[in-house]
Structures are given as structure tokens and as C-alpha cells.
Amino acid sequence: MFVLVRLFFFFFLFGFLQISAQAQRSVLIYGSIKDSLTLESLPGASIYLTPSLKGAITDANGNYKFRASPGNYLLTASYVGFREYKKQISLSENDSLKLDISLGSITLSAVEIEATRLEKIRSTEMGVNALTMETIETMPAFLGEVDLLKSIQLLPGVQSAGEGSAGFYVRGGGPDQNLILFDDAVVYNASHLLGFFSVFNSDAIQSVKLYKGVMPARHGERLASVIDIEQRQGNKDKFSGRGGIGLISSRLTLEGPIEKGKSTFLIAGRRTYIDALAKPFIKKSSPFGGSGYYFYDLNARLDWKLNKGGKLYLSGYFGDDYFDFNSPQSEFKTTVGWGNRIASGGYSKLFNNNSLLKLNASITNYRFTFLGAQDDFELEVKSNVLDYRFKPEYSFNLGSHRMRFGGAYTNHAIRPNNSRAEQGGTQFDLGELQKYRSHEGAIYLSDAFDLTETWSFEAGIRASAFMHVGPFTRYILDENGNKTDTISYGKNENIADYFGLEPRFMVRYQLNSRSSIKTAFTQNYQYIHLANISPLALPTDVWLPSTDVIQPQLGRQYSLGYFRNFFDGMLETSVEGYFKTMDNLVEYKENTQPSDGVDNNEDNLLTFGNGIAYGIEVFIHKTIGKTTGWIGYTLSRSERTFEEINQGRTYPATFDRTHDLALVVAHKLNKKWTLSGNFIFGTGRAITLPQSGYFIENRLVYNYDERNSFRMKDYHRLDLSAIYQPNNTRIEIDPKTGNKIEVPRKIQSKWVFSIYNVYNRLNPYFYYFDTAGRAVDNTYKVTAKQVSLFPILPSVTWNFSF
Amino acid sequence: MEFLVLKYVFRILILVAFTLLFASCEREIEIDVPTGETQIVVEGTIETGQPPVVLLSKTRGFFEPTSAQDIANSYIDNAEVRVNGILLNRICSDSLPPEFQAIVSGLIGISIEDLDDLRICAYIGLDPALIGTENTIYDLSVTAEGKELSATTKIPAIIEPDSVWFRLWADSPQYGYVFCNLSDPDTLNNAYRIFTKRIGPNDNNNPIDDLYYAPLGSTFIDEFFNGETIEVGFTRGQPANSIRPTDQGDESGYFEIGDTFIFKFCSITKASYEFYLTFESQQGANGSPFASPANVISNINGGLGIWAGYACSRDTIIAIP
Structure with a gap:
């Protein structure tokens, strides 16, 4: 690692030396890029010169600034959804050029990725994908529910755990290794109904960007990925709304200016009504007569434009899942609920068109509650994660260097599986309630610069620290798991602390205007861990911080990629390879029982190990034309080695997937109809099956040998959808001219028809074994059974806006 | 006790949620599972006032046919079994004294009538010194199929x-x-x-x-x-x-x-x-799918199963x- 740190400083200093040399010869080009219609700034727009390919991306306020050598160039500015701007320019020595550009919007006709065509070739970024909501809304959706996380899972290197699992996996990492940021606040559980729907209401989302492990220094905290989700600002011009009525849920978004030109609001809500729909069909006397399930979520955002380039926003998310089982035939009653409460506030200010200050403060509260009762016995289990987080960042340009300096501080308070049980007013002794308090902090510095016209670098260093503090009671156990002693820590007493350096390094070598080679190295520490109770990610899984027992996870990723555009950028292609190592991963010990954490520390139930993952991702993406879409293919391997699992032998991770293929196509048939389809193929999930059995008390006992040595059947599925947009205009006579004119209707509508699992593939959800009969009369038989969740499912959704 | 029942219910519950909400589909499938290494399984008990009774069997392929004869064949009848150093008597079901029929039948799960038709051998301590007594430790040692197994238990x-x-x-x-x-x-x-x-x-x-x-x-x-x-x-x-x-x-x-x-x-x-x-x-x-596959925790050194007082x-x- 020291070699890498030295390399970083070498390039960093070397880059600075270049500034003085270049400053005298190069020409400064600066200005802003705006939407020609609304005059709103366009952050993230791309501007570059051909043939040098020097250029920049606009900052949060739509401003850009870069230097180039004197000469004649074709300047191109572009932004997704807008017409390209092209202009011939001539740069002479010791001059500067200010150019404010307005881009005219075009109608988004099909699948588009928010990365301009040459940007992928030019930037140092690799392992990054960004999706616009327009892209996501065109794709077929499960039961008509447009889903951001499900769409991300169609990108190469990202794997879904299949139906019925909340988790997704990036480049062989675990489900806890994905940092999901919602307006810069952390989301701990991003799914409703055990993963069938994500918590993000598509109507309230602006964009999503995914970093697959190769992340810039400003991001950290997790090993595998960062998913940066930005909520939409409200409509600046007029009060408007949009929504949809679907088979299982409906949603409504209202937005508009509060004070025109200064402030806006957006509020969006969604609720399922499967419980209300099902109720008439379930007899009151049936076992499910008194049971129900629903989820809801509510998004809100307020934005203010302040004087002198300042901006302020407040954003919030509230969502819950609620399930109750209250059978008239049983004395057993239960209520299970989980959900997130998130509040985030941000302030940004631009100084001298050259530097930007961004501040963000957020609160996240994720909680899970189980309440079960039978007769006069009652059991309650509660888990929750409460984070207070502050994140400042200052970015500025220094010559050709694009610098970022910032930090992050989080105060974590985690309660894992706190239980209470009582019978007839008598409390069971379940020990002290456990609460883990900790501080997590990081500072970082990064520099992106073009060394020459062909070499571009981005280097960064992130220093992170973590401290687990009291009050806390540590239970000391002997080798048989018996409690032998306890240690009590006082308030704010240091129990364990860690420090880690996280160097990041990305290099791009431009082969020509159509292709480039990139390589990157990333080292990350992760201080918060998710202990999975089952092979599937469930809301019952428990988050735990690093402690004196749990060491921080350490990940290193090496990647190399070749990027090439064909047909004048119409087809973007890339091949990326990666190899990563992961240390100090956590798992529950074999045979851990739910009650083992009672009167004990939850982290005493864990065991620790390492993992490696490697693979190749191929991405072919057609961005322009009536037919758009992509093919993403990943060939990969992910392995784990734990001393106390599988007798110390290396085994495939549950989500190890040799082949993973996604085909996404959208075709604009005419003005009214757009057709789209997805095809997904993935190698079957790795599972553990009993390899032999024996009898105890005449009952078959399973004897497992190799962990995850079997594969379920391969997963594949085809989804289709058709979007019908009726003529949303009407003809009126212009009272002034008397001519017929087309006027937009007050309510614009769109119908989405989709079919999930078109050829009714019965993909396995899980396998189990059924034993029946008796050996004595030769009727004893063990049969394997496969449970599948979803057959072919058609759906229709009506979307509207006004 | 309900508390202990509930911990199972906790997992099953989520499965119920699925069943309630979605029409899941279930079907029988063929799975090709290669048989793991054969291991010796001990099922031995010693109860207060009773002699020690030990059954020895071998693990079998998970999907292997399981007739009464197959089960009978998986029991080992040529082992040497000792408790506290005293050799146990091998008594086979075709010659089982009536007072042991219920014990052996209970361990194997085959009714007393059916036991007559099969030859399953149990190892029983007929020595009066081995009648189970409270607060006594009992060491088991087994030599079978070229393997040595051992375990210790106590009658509390x-x-x-x-x-x-x-x-x-x-x-x-x-x-x-x-x-x-x-x-x-x-x-x-x-x-x-x-x-x-x-x-x-x-x-x-x-x-x-x-x-x-x-x-x-x-x-x-x-x-x-x-x-x-x-x-x-x-x-x-x-x-x-x-x-x-x-x-x-x-x-x-x-x-x-x-x-x-x-x-x-x-x-x-x-x-x-x-x-x-x-x-x-x-x-x-x-x-x-909500439970991690895990083996049963045995107290037998060198094999599987249980030696319980x-x-x-x-x-x-x-x-x-």
C-alpha cells in the first residue's frame, strides 16, 4: 500500500508541476451551459474540443472551465435529452474564451444513458453507470411498478439475488457492501415486501448513478458500490402533478413553485392496496381472515435559490412495511414492521465561478419490529439503526486540476435484535438491551487532471477512522459459549478504534477519438456490517458496527477496461475486468439460534473470513435511433473462506454467478407506441444440499458436506411492455387569428401494458425436501421440491400528469 | 415454552406472508446429489434405572431407496462397544428379550412387531454396574468398520x-x-x-x-x-x-x-x-430459504449422532x- 501512496503523491506533485508549464501556453475556456427554454443550468453537461478531446463536465451550477493548447477546434457541448451544440473555434496564445451555451431540449424517444457518447471514452471513470428515469420508465416493470433498483440490476456486474430477496450484489460483494445514498443520506434497507419493490418512488427521482467499487475518494464507507440517488426538484414554473394507478398500488406527486424563481416544493406518496383488494376474497373464518399487509412511502423536497449563488434543499423520506397475522383460528398473533425515516438538508454555494462548497446533514432511522403473542405470552424483537451524518465538500479548479476536498462524519447508534418476553406479567430475563454507539469519520482529497492530451489521471486519498464507544457491556464467553465475565464501559469510553488509509487511483490513456484504455485501483474500509441470518437478504438481518470483536472490512479492487465507440458514437462498447479481495467479512456461526443473542452480545455470534471476486463485464449499448438498448454480460466468480464454515475450505458465495446476461431493448414504433423488452439469464444460485442422511428417532437428519456446492436451475425470464401515449392535444380555434391550433390537454395520460415472465418460466425460489411414508411398509420416500414465485403476470398501469 | 416454539415460528412466519400474498408454485424435481463420505452414526442413551442401549448405523445417500430392509442394512452389527470400559452385549432384534424390545423399538422407530422381521442389532449393557444412575459420568467407546469413536455423557x-x-x-x-x-x-x-x-x-x-x-x-x-x-x-x-x-x-x-x-x-x-x-x-x-443449512451438533468424536444420559x-x- 505504501507504494501506492507514494505513486499518488508522485502524480499529485507531478501534476502541479505541469500547471505552471501549461499555464503559460494554454488557453482558458470557461462559461456555463443552460437549458435554452427554462434557462436552468445543466449540471453534468459535457463540453469538449475535437480533435484534442480536452474538455470538462459542468459543475452543480452548470459552469465549466478547462484549458487547451492554441489551435483550431470543433467545440461540442452535449447533455442527455438536448440537441448537441457544435461550434468552430480558434484559440490563440495567452487568450481566454468565455462561452455561455444554451442547449435546446429534444424529446427523449427511447432508452438513453446519462453519459454522453464520448464521455465514456474521455473520462477516467470506470465501473460507473448512470440511468435516467426516462430510461427506467421505458423498461418493463414487475406488476407495472417502475423500479429503480430492479433496473440497476440489469447492468453488467450487478446481480439480483432473484425474486424474493431484498439484496443485490455488485462485483461479487455482499448485500451490505452497497452504500445507497438518497440525497446524500444513507438508506439501510432499500426494499419493500422483502425485495419485490424498492423504496424509491420513480416519480420523485431525478437520476441514479452507480459506482461499482471503483469509486472516487469522495465516496467510501462500503466495499462494493455506491448508488447515488438524487431526488427531483419541484417544477419551477407552475403547479403540476403526476401519478399512476396500478394493479397493486397507486401514486401521486404534486410539485410547483412556492415563490416563483426562488423556491419549489415536491411531495410524492405511494401506497399498496393489495390488503384491501384481497380482503373481500378471504373468508373471515379462514386462517388469514384477520391478516394483512401493506407498504407506503412518502417523499418530500423543498428547494430554495439563495442570493449570490447559494442553494438550499430539505428532503425527506418516510416509508414502512406492515404485516400482521391475526387468525381467528389460532391464538398466535403477530405484527411485523420495518421501514426507513430519512431527513436530509443540503446547502451549496458557488464562489467566483471557480469553486463550490457543498454541505449536507442528514438523519437516517431504519427500524425492524417483530411482536408475537400467544395466550398470555408475548415476545418482542426490535432492531434499529440511527445515524446522524454531516458531509462537507469543497471543490475547486486549480489550473487544469479539478480538486475536491471534503469529509464525512457519522454518529451511529445501532440496536441489534433487542428482545423482550413476558408471560402473564412475568418478565423473562433476556439480559441487558444492547446498543452499539460509534463514531465514523473520513477526510479526503482528490485531483483529476489531464497530464497530456492522451493521459488523464484521477488520484485521491481518503483517511477514515472509526471508534466504538460506551456505554456498553461486553460478555466474555469461554470456548463452550458460556458467559464467564462481563466488562462494563462508561459513557463515551473508547472500546475499540480503527484508522485506515484508502488510496484511489484511476488512469485513462486515450488511444484515439473513439477508444481508450483505463485502469484503476481502489482500497476501501467498511466499518458497518450486515449479518445475514439466512442466505437471502431479509429485513430481519442485523446491522452491526465494528467493535473490539468485529474488525473493519477491507477491500481492494484492481480493474482494467477498454472503451470503444462505433458508428460515430451510436454504439458504445466496453470490456472491463476486475479482481478484488475482501478481508474481515462477517457471517453468523453455523447453528446460531435466534435466542443465542439474548443475554449476550450479538457480535459474539459471528465468525469472520475473507473473500475474493473476479470477472469480466461486457457492455454494448446503442444510445441513438428508434431502437435503443443494451447487452450486458458478466463472467465472474466470487468465493469465501471462513475458518469456522465449511471446515475452513473455500466455497462459492451464495450469489456467485458464473454467467449473467441482460438484454434490454426499446423500440419507438410511432408517436403513440413504444415497445420494450428485457431478457435476463443467470447461472443458478449456489446452495447447500444434504449429501447424505441418517436416522435419529426415526426422523431423517440431513448431513451437509460442502457449502454452496450445488446450483439451482438457471434463472431466465423475458418481460415485455408496450407504452401507449394517446394524443394528448386537442384542436382549438385561436380567437385572435381564427386558425385551428393544437392545445395540450389539461391531463396528459399514458398507458403501460406489461407482461412479466412472458414464457412462464418457473424459476426456482428455493428447494426443500419432503419426507413421507414409513420404511416398515416400504412407503418411505424423500422427494425434492422446487418452489417458484411468479408465473406469467400481465399488468396495466395508467399514468397521468397535469 | 411458547417462547421456544416462537423462535421457529419467527422464520416460518415470513414464509406464510409469501404464501398469503402470492400464488407460489411448487413442483417435484429431480436432483442429482453425489453421496458424501460414509460416516458412522451413534444413537445411544442411558437412562436412570435402565441399561445403556447403543445403535450404530452408517450415513446413506440422501435419495437412496429406504425400505425397512434398507434401514436394517445400514445398521452395524459387528462393532465393539464399551461403556466405562465394560463391553456391551450385542443383541439382535430376532433374539431381543421382551424387556428391551420397547427400548430398541423406540430408538429405531420401528414397531416391536416389525422388529421381529428384521435383523437389527443393538448394543446393550447387561452388566448391573451399567444401570443408569443419577450424577454419574458414562464414557462410550466404539470400534467399528476400522474406525474409533468416543463420547462422554452424564446422567444429571x-x-x-x-x-x-x-x-x-x-x-x-x-x-x-x-x-x-x-x-x-x-x-x-x-x-x-x-x-x-x-x-x-x-x-x-x-x-x-x-x-x-x-x-x-x-x-x-x-x-x-x-x-x-x-x-x-x-x-x-x-x-x-x-x-x-x-x-x-x-x-x-x-x-x-x-x-x-x-x-x-x-x-x-x-x-x-x-x-x-x-x-x-x-x-x-x-x-x-430463511434458515442457513447447518449440521446437527454431535457429541461423538470421530462420528455423528448422540450419546445422551x-x-x-x-x-x-x-x-x-
Whole structure:
């Protein structure tokens, strides 16, 4: 690692030396890029010169600034959804050029990725994908529910755990290794109904960007990925709304200016009504007569434009899942609920068109509650994660260097599986309630610069620290798991602390205007861990911080990629390879029982190990034309080695997937109809099956040998959808001219028809074994059974806006 | 006791949610599982006032055919088994003395009548020095199929329940569970296992049990109630894969008003508790996607299974509300 740190400083200093040399010869080009219609700034727009390919991306306020050598160039500015701007320019020595550009919007006709065509070739970024909501809304959706996380899972290197699992996996990492940021606040559980729907209401989302492990220094905290989700600002011009009525849920978004030109609001809500729909069909006397399930979520955002380039926003998310089982035939009653409460506030200010200050403060509260009762016995289990987080960042340009300096501080308070049980007013002794308090902090510095016209670098260093503090009671156990002693820590007493350096390094070598080679190295520490109770990610899984027992996870990723555009950028292609190592991963010990954490520390139930993952991702993406879409293919391997699992032998991770293929196509048939389809193929999930059995008390006992040595059947599925947009205009006579004119209707509508699992593939959800009969009369038989969740499912959704 | 039942329910519950909300589909499939390495399985008990009884078998391929003869063939009849250094007698089912028939039948799960037709050998300690006694440690050593196995257990002190009774379930006019009051000694790691045996009335609709059966949730430990007096309830134990009408449908797991049954309450070691807990946990999970596959925790060195000491008391109860 020291070699890498030295390399970083070498390039960093070397880059600075270049500034003085270049400053005298190069020409400064600066200005802003705006939407020609609304005059709103366009952050993230791309501007570059051909043939040098020097250029920049606009900052949060739509401003850009870069230097180039004197000469004649074709300047191109572009932004997704807008017409390209092209202009011939001539740069002479010791001059500067200010150019404010307005881009005219075009109608988004099909699948588009928010990365301009040459940007992928030019930037140092690799392992990054960004999706616009327009892209996501065109794709077929499960039961008509447009889903951001499900769409991300169609990108190469990202794997879904299949139906019925909340988790997704990036480049062989675990489900806890994905940092999901919602307006810069952390989301701990991003799914409703055990993963069938994500918590993000598509109507309230602006964009999503995914970093697959190769992340810039400003991001950290997790090993595998960062998913940066930005909520939409409200409509600046007029009060408007949009929504949809679907088979299982409906949603409504209202937005508009509060004070025109200064402030806006957006509020969006969604609720399922499967419980209300099902109720008439379930007899009151049936076992499910008194049971129900629903989820809801509510998004809100307020934005203010302040004087002198300042901006302020407040954003919030509230969502819950609620399930109750209250059978008239049983004395057993239960209520299970989980959900997130998130509040985030941000302030940004631009100084001298050259530097930007961004501040963000957020609160996240994720909680899970189980309440079960039978007769006069009652059991309650509660888990929750409460984070207070502050994140400042200052970015500025220094010559050709694009610098970022910032930090992050989080105060974590985690309660894992706190239980209470009582019978007839008598409390069971379940020990002290456990609460883990900790501080997590990081500072970082990064520099992106073009060394020459062909070499571009981005280097960064992130220093992170973590401290687990009291009050806390540590239970000391002997080798048989018996409690032998306890240690009590006082308030704010240091129990364990860690420090880690996280160097990041990305290099791009431009082969020509159509292709480039990139390589990157990333080292990350992760201080918060998710202990999975089952092979599937469930809301019952428990988050735990690093402690004196749990060491921080350490990940290193090496990647190399070749990027090439064909047909004048119409087809973007890339091949990326990666190899990563992961240390100090956590798992529950074999045979851990739910009650083992009672009167004990939850982290005493864990065991620790390492993992490696490697693979190749191929991405072919057609961005322009009536037919758009992509093919993403990943060939990969992910392995784990734990001393106390599988007798110390290396085994495939549950989500190890040799082949993973996604085909996404959208075709604009005419003005009214757009057709789209997805095809997904993935190698079957790795599972553990009993390899032999024996009898105890005449009952078959399973004897497992190799962990995850079997594969379920391969997963594949085809989804289709058709979007019908009726003529949303009407003809009126212009009272002034008397001519017929087309006027937009007050309510614009769109119908989405989709079919999930078109050829009714019965993909396995899980396998189990059924034993029946008796050996004595030769009727004893063990049969394997496969449970599948979803057959072919058609759906229709009506979307509207006004 | 409900607490112990609930921990299984916790996982099953989420499965219920799925079933409720979605029309999941289930079908039989063929799976090709290569058989793992063959291991020797010990199923041995020593109970207060009883001789040690040990059965030895071999693990079998998971999907191998399982007729009565197949089961009989998996038992080992040429081993040398010792308890506290004393060689046990090999007694095979075709020549089993009547007083041992019920014990062997209970361990194997094959009825006494069916045992006559098969040749299964048990290793039984006929030496009076080996009759199970409270607070005594028993070492087991086995030499079989070229392998050496060993284990140690203890018959703990008998802890009898204060009282045992039948109670109707909810508003049911007919069916109920067995409850007992237990005063747990003020020493940690007292573990228990219970069995039930219905002894009357015996008619076609309500047959008596041949053997003692342990219900799911039969074993528990005083981790959460050390030194306290608690009330615990249990369902009725029944044979595995039973096809008797009373073991299926609404009656399954309940005692019916008018039943006479024996409630056998035993103290066991913590190691035995861990074996039976993980055994029952596995039976309850049965491949559920919400449970991690895990092997049963054995106390046998060099093999699988259990060598358990039991200190038992028996109460006869008539199911009257």
C-alpha cells in the first residue's frame, strides 16, 4: 500500500508541476451551459474540443472551465435529452474564451444513458453507470411498478439475488457492501415486501448513478458500490402533478413553485392496496381472515435559490412495511414492521465561478419490529439503526486540476435484535438491551487532471477512522459459549478504534477519438456490517458496527477496461475486468439460534473470513435511433473462506454467478407506441444440499458436506411492455387569428401494458425436501421440491400528469 | 415454552406472508446429489434405572431407496462397544428379550412387531454396574468398520416438575396441551427434554402410543429462567411421518379430553440439549430459504449422532380440563 501512496503523491506533485508549464501556453475556456427554454443550468453537461478531446463536465451550477493548447477546434457541448451544440473555434496564445451555451431540449424517444457518447471514452471513470428515469420508465416493470433498483440490476456486474430477496450484489460483494445514498443520506434497507419493490418512488427521482467499487475518494464507507440517488426538484414554473394507478398500488406527486424563481416544493406518496383488494376474497373464518399487509412511502423536497449563488434543499423520506397475522383460528398473533425515516438538508454555494462548497446533514432511522403473542405470552424483537451524518465538500479548479476536498462524519447508534418476553406479567430475563454507539469519520482529497492530451489521471486519498464507544457491556464467553465475565464501559469510553488509509487511483490513456484504455485501483474500509441470518437478504438481518470483536472490512479492487465507440458514437462498447479481495467479512456461526443473542452480545455470534471476486463485464449499448438498448454480460466468480464454515475450505458465495446476461431493448414504433423488452439469464444460485442422511428417532437428519456446492436451475425470464401515449392535444380555434391550433390537454395520460415472465418460466425460489411414508411398509420416500414465485403476470398501469 | 416454539415460528412466519400474498408454485424435481463420505452414526442413551442401549448405523445417500430392509442394512452389527470400559452385549432384534424390545423399538422407530422381521442389532449393557444412575459420568467407546469413536455423557440429577396438568387450547371444547410447573435449580445450564406417551383409551379413532415420543420443541435450557419457577406447555409427541388419523389434521399435536398419557420429564446435559435443539431446528427448517443449512451438533468424536444420559421422572395424566 505504501507504494501506492507514494505513486499518488508522485502524480499529485507531478501534476502541479505541469500547471505552471501549461499555464503559460494554454488557453482558458470557461462559461456555463443552460437549458435554452427554462434557462436552468445543466449540471453534468459535457463540453469538449475535437480533435484534442480536452474538455470538462459542468459543475452543480452548470459552469465549466478547462484549458487547451492554441489551435483550431470543433467545440461540442452535449447533455442527455438536448440537441448537441457544435461550434468552430480558434484559440490563440495567452487568450481566454468565455462561452455561455444554451442547449435546446429534444424529446427523449427511447432508452438513453446519462453519459454522453464520448464521455465514456474521455473520462477516467470506470465501473460507473448512470440511468435516467426516462430510461427506467421505458423498461418493463414487475406488476407495472417502475423500479429503480430492479433496473440497476440489469447492468453488467450487478446481480439480483432473484425474486424474493431484498439484496443485490455488485462485483461479487455482499448485500451490505452497497452504500445507497438518497440525497446524500444513507438508506439501510432499500426494499419493500422483502425485495419485490424498492423504496424509491420513480416519480420523485431525478437520476441514479452507480459506482461499482471503483469509486472516487469522495465516496467510501462500503466495499462494493455506491448508488447515488438524487431526488427531483419541484417544477419551477407552475403547479403540476403526476401519478399512476396500478394493479397493486397507486401514486401521486404534486410539485410547483412556492415563490416563483426562488423556491419549489415536491411531495410524492405511494401506497399498496393489495390488503384491501384481497380482503373481500378471504373468508373471515379462514386462517388469514384477520391478516394483512401493506407498504407506503412518502417523499418530500423543498428547494430554495439563495442570493449570490447559494442553494438550499430539505428532503425527506418516510416509508414502512406492515404485516400482521391475526387468525381467528389460532391464538398466535403477530405484527411485523420495518421501514426507513430519512431527513436530509443540503446547502451549496458557488464562489467566483471557480469553486463550490457543498454541505449536507442528514438523519437516517431504519427500524425492524417483530411482536408475537400467544395466550398470555408475548415476545418482542426490535432492531434499529440511527445515524446522524454531516458531509462537507469543497471543490475547486486549480489550473487544469479539478480538486475536491471534503469529509464525512457519522454518529451511529445501532440496536441489534433487542428482545423482550413476558408471560402473564412475568418478565423473562433476556439480559441487558444492547446498543452499539460509534463514531465514523473520513477526510479526503482528490485531483483529476489531464497530464497530456492522451493521459488523464484521477488520484485521491481518503483517511477514515472509526471508534466504538460506551456505554456498553461486553460478555466474555469461554470456548463452550458460556458467559464467564462481563466488562462494563462508561459513557463515551473508547472500546475499540480503527484508522485506515484508502488510496484511489484511476488512469485513462486515450488511444484515439473513439477508444481508450483505463485502469484503476481502489482500497476501501467498511466499518458497518450486515449479518445475514439466512442466505437471502431479509429485513430481519442485523446491522452491526465494528467493535473490539468485529474488525473493519477491507477491500481492494484492481480493474482494467477498454472503451470503444462505433458508428460515430451510436454504439458504445466496453470490456472491463476486475479482481478484488475482501478481508474481515462477517457471517453468523453455523447453528446460531435466534435466542443465542439474548443475554449476550450479538457480535459474539459471528465468525469472520475473507473473500475474493473476479470477472469480466461486457457492455454494448446503442444510445441513438428508434431502437435503443443494451447487452450486458458478466463472467465472474466470487468465493469465501471462513475458518469456522465449511471446515475452513473455500466455497462459492451464495450469489456467485458464473454467467449473467441482460438484454434490454426499446423500440419507438410511432408517436403513440413504444415497445420494450428485457431478457435476463443467470447461472443458478449456489446452495447447500444434504449429501447424505441418517436416522435419529426415526426422523431423517440431513448431513451437509460442502457449502454452496450445488446450483439451482438457471434463472431466465423475458418481460415485455408496450407504452401507449394517446394524443394528448386537442384542436382549438385561436380567437385572435381564427386558425385551428393544437392545445395540450389539461391531463396528459399514458398507458403501460406489461407482461412479466412472458414464457412462464418457473424459476426456482428455493428447494426443500419432503419426507413421507414409513420404511416398515416400504412407503418411505424423500422427494425434492422446487418452489417458484411468479408465473406469467400481465399488468396495466395508467399514468397521468397535469 | 411458547417462547421456544416462537423462535421457529419467527422464520416460518415470513414464509406464510409469501404464501398469503402470492400464488407460489411448487413442483417435484429431480436432483442429482453425489453421496458424501460414509460416516458412522451413534444413537445411544442411558437412562436412570435402565441399561445403556447403543445403535450404530452408517450415513446413506440422501435419495437412496429406504425400505425397512434398507434401514436394517445400514445398521452395524459387528462393532465393539464399551461403556466405562465394560463391553456391551450385542443383541439382535430376532433374539431381543421382551424387556428391551420397547427400548430398541423406540430408538429405531420401528414397531416391536416389525422388529421381529428384521435383523437389527443393538448394543446393550447387561452388566448391573451399567444401570443408569443419577450424577454419574458414562464414557462410550466404539470400534467399528476400522474406525474409533468416543463420547462422554452424564446422567444429571433428576429434577421433577412441581405439577403437571392438561389444559384446553383456546376456545376448543375438546383438545389441549400438557403443562407443567418447573422450579429450576439456581445453577446454570440445567437442560431438559420431555416425551409423551398416550396409554388410553385405545380404540380405532384414538390408538395408544407404542413408544414415548418427543414433540417438536421438546428440549430447552434454563438460560432465561435460571433459578425461577416457570410454567411450560408442550404439544403431544407423535411418530415421524405418522399416518394415524389422530396424528394428522386438526387433532395433530393435541391431547383430547379423556386421553390418559404419561408425561416423561428428563434432565439432560448441555451437550445433549445442543444435539436435540439443532436436530429439532433442522426438522423445523426443512430446507426453508430463511434458515442457513447447518449440521446437527454431535457429541461423538470421530462420528455423528448422540450419546445422551437421561434422568427421568414420569407422571400419568388424564386429560380433564
